[in-house]
Amino acid sequence: MRILKIDHVGIAAESMEGSLAVFEGLLGLDCAGTETVAEQKVRTTFLPVGDSELELLETTDPEGPIGKFIAAKGQGFQHIAFRVEDLDGALAELKAKGVRLIDEVPRKGAGGARIAFIHPKATAGVLVELCERP
Numbered sequence: 001m002r003i004l005k006i007d008h009v010g011i012a013a014e015s016m017e018g019s020l021a022v023f024e025g026l027l028g029l030d031c032a033g034t035e036t037v038a039e040q041k042v043r044t045t046f047l048p049v050g051d052s053e054l055e056l057l058e059t060t061d062p063e064g065p066i067g068k069f070i071a072a073k074g075q076g077f078q079h080i081a082f083r084v085e086d087l088d089g090a091l092a093e094l095k096a097k098g099v100r101l102i103d104e105v106p107r108k109g110a111g112g113a114r115i116a117f118i119h120p121k122a123t124a125g126v127l128v129e130l131c132e133r134p
Helices: 016-026 065-073 087-096
Strands: 003-012 034-037 042-049 052-059 076-084 114-118 128-132
Touching: 003 065, 003 128, 016 042, 016 052, 052 065, 065 076, 087 114, 087 128
Parallel strands: 003 052, 076 128
Antiparallel strands: 003 076, 034 042, 042 052, 114 128
């Protein structure tokens, strides 16, 4: 597996508007667009930071992954995403090593990305997303 860079850092937000007030208003970052990913029950907003991005994640359903995360842990850091050049190959390599995966096959992510998550129990308690962009 070849990791190309940190693609983004995911931040769970109780309120998109409240989080944008912090990251745009206080820190001067610019919103690059908002998208709803119905399959994941989430609304996302990306804020470019150099060669990477912050991804703000607001649930569209309290029973979705971000809704459950916020209910359990509150808003804040949720995951780190690494861009890979071959997501299918990366997943095959991780499976061969016996790594616990949340997603054994890629799924659709925001911005047309293909994504898959590694279980935090396999990565020192950190939720890791692998993503491949067109």
